[in-house]
Amino acid sequence: MQEEEEKVVLLITYDNWGFNQYIADALEKKNYKVKHINFHSFRYKYPSFYHKALNFFTKNFGIANLKHTHYNQIILDQIKDLKSIDTSIFIKADFLSKKTIRAVNEKSRQSVLIISDSINRYPKTKNVLSLFDKVFSFEKKDCEKFGLRFKTNFIYKTIDEIPAKFKFKVFNISSFDNRFPVIKKIAKALYEMKVYSKIMIFTSKENNEPYLEFSKKPISIDENNQLLIESEIMLDVSRNGQEGLSFRVFESLGLKKKLITTNKDIINYDFYNPENIFVIADLDNIMIPQSFFENAYVPVSEQILNKYLIENWVDELVE
Structure with a gap:
C-alpha cells in the first residue's frame, strides 16, 4: 500500500x-x-x-x-x-x-x-x-x-481549574497608540474604585501615574501568559472603528476569566454572559458594579468553547 x-x-x-x-x-x-x-x-x-x-x-x-x-x-x-x-x-x-x-x-x-x-x-x-x-x-x-x-480569533491556551488566589484584580497590556487615552481613563477609574490592577503600556515615555506601568521593552508571549494567569479579570480596549474581537477576549475565555471591554458588539456572540463580561458603555461615566468584581465566574459550555479552540479553528483553513 x-x-x-x-x-x-x-x-x-x-x-x-x-x-x-x-x-x-x-x-x-x-x-x-x-x-x-x-x-x-x-x-x-x-x-x-x-x-x-x-x-x-x-x-x-x-x-x-x-x-x-x-x-x-x-x-x-x-x-x-x-x-x-x-x-x-x-x-x-x-x-x-x-x-x-x-x-x-x-x-x-x-x-x-x-x-x-x-x-x-x-x-x-x-x-x-x-x-x-x-x-x-x-x-x-x-x-x-x-x-x-x-x-473570529482563537483560543490558544486553556486551564482546567480557576486558581484560588490572584496577584492582580485587573490586567491589560497594550502598545502606546490611539487607545491610550481610553486605557488611561479606565485605569484611573479602577484605581479610584480601589481595584488593584496591572495596566502595562509599551512606550519610551515616562510615567508618574500610580495606576499605569510604562515599559520600554516588550514582553514575550510566555511572560504575557504568566501575567494573565496571575490576574483575575482582563481589560480589553478596542481600536477606533474596530468591532472584531481581539485576542484578549479569547484569552479570557480559555483561561476562564472575567472581562471588562469597550467592544459593544461582544453582546452578539454566543459566549456572552453579563455575569462574566462587563461592557463599558460610557467612557465619561465608568461605573462598574462591585458585584462584578465579587461574584464568581460562570463557566461557558464546552460546546461553545470548542468552536474557538485552535485545534478546531484551523480545520476551516485547510479543508
Missing part, C-alpha cells in the same frame, strides 16, 4: 506577538508539514543612509518601499524548493506584491488570507483580495462590504 504523501502548509505572517505560531503548531499536530515564514524575525538593514532617506520619500509618495521589496524577495527565495503546497495561508498581506502572491499560488492547491484587522486600517489589502481562494476577516462590516468569510 502506497504511503500518503505529506501535505505542506505554507504560513506567511508578521508574527510580532507570537500568536500565529499557535496556528503552525496546531496544523503540525494534524500531520501537516508547516513552513512558517515570519517577517517579524527578519530585520532589514539599509545599505546606506542614502537608501534610508530614499526609502522615506519613495514610501510616502507610494512609489516603493525598500523593506517591503526585501520581504517579498525573501518569500520568493524561500518557496523555491517547495514543489507543491497543499494550502498557503497569509496573515497580513497588505505589503505583499501581486507577483509574490501569484508565485505562491502557482504552487498551492488553495490560498487563504486571514485579515485580523479592519481593512480601513490597512486599505492596501483591498488590492489583493481577489487573488485568494478564501478570505476570512474578524470584522463583520468588512465581510458584508467585500464578501468575505467571517472568522
Whole structure:
C-alpha cells in the first residue's frame, strides 16, 4: 500500500506577538508539514543612509518601499524548493506584491488570507483580495462590504481549574497608540474604585501615574501568559472603528476569566454572559458594579468553547 504523501502548509505572517505560531503548531499536530515564514524575525538593514532617506520619500509618495521589496524577495527565495503546497495561508498581506502572491499560488492547491484587522486600517489589502481562494476577516462590516468569510480569533491556551488566589484584580497590556487615552481613563477609574490592577503600556515615555506601568521593552508571549494567569479579570480596549474581537477576549475565555471591554458588539456572540463580561458603555461615566468584581465566574459550555479552540479553528483553513 502506497504511503500518503505529506501535505505542506505554507504560513506567511508578521508574527510580532507570537500568536500565529499557535496556528503552525496546531496544523503540525494534524500531520501537516508547516513552513512558517515570519517577517517579524527578519530585520532589514539599509545599505546606506542614502537608501534610508530614499526609502522615506519613495514610501510616502507610494512609489516603493525598500523593506517591503526585501520581504517579498525573501518569500520568493524561500518557496523555491517547495514543489507543491497543499494550502498557503497569509496573515497580513497588505505589503505583499501581486507577483509574490501569484508565485505562491502557482504552487498551492488553495490560498487563504486571514485579515485580523479592519481593512480601513490597512486599505492596501483591498488590492489583493481577489487573488485568494478564501478570505476570512474578524470584522463583520468588512465581510458584508467585500464578501468575505467571517472568522473570529482563537483560543490558544486553556486551564482546567480557576486558581484560588490572584496577584492582580485587573490586567491589560497594550502598545502606546490611539487607545491610550481610553486605557488611561479606565485605569484611573479602577484605581479610584480601589481595584488593584496591572495596566502595562509599551512606550519610551515616562510615567508618574500610580495606576499605569510604562515599559520600554516588550514582553514575550510566555511572560504575557504568566501575567494573565496571575490576574483575575482582563481589560480589553478596542481600536477606533474596530468591532472584531481581539485576542484578549479569547484569552479570557480559555483561561476562564472575567472581562471588562469597550467592544459593544461582544453582546452578539454566543459566549456572552453579563455575569462574566462587563461592557463599558460610557467612557465619561465608568461605573462598574462591585458585584462584578465579587461574584464568581460562570463557566461557558464546552460546546461553545470548542468552536474557538485552535485545534478546531484551523480545520476551516485547510479543508
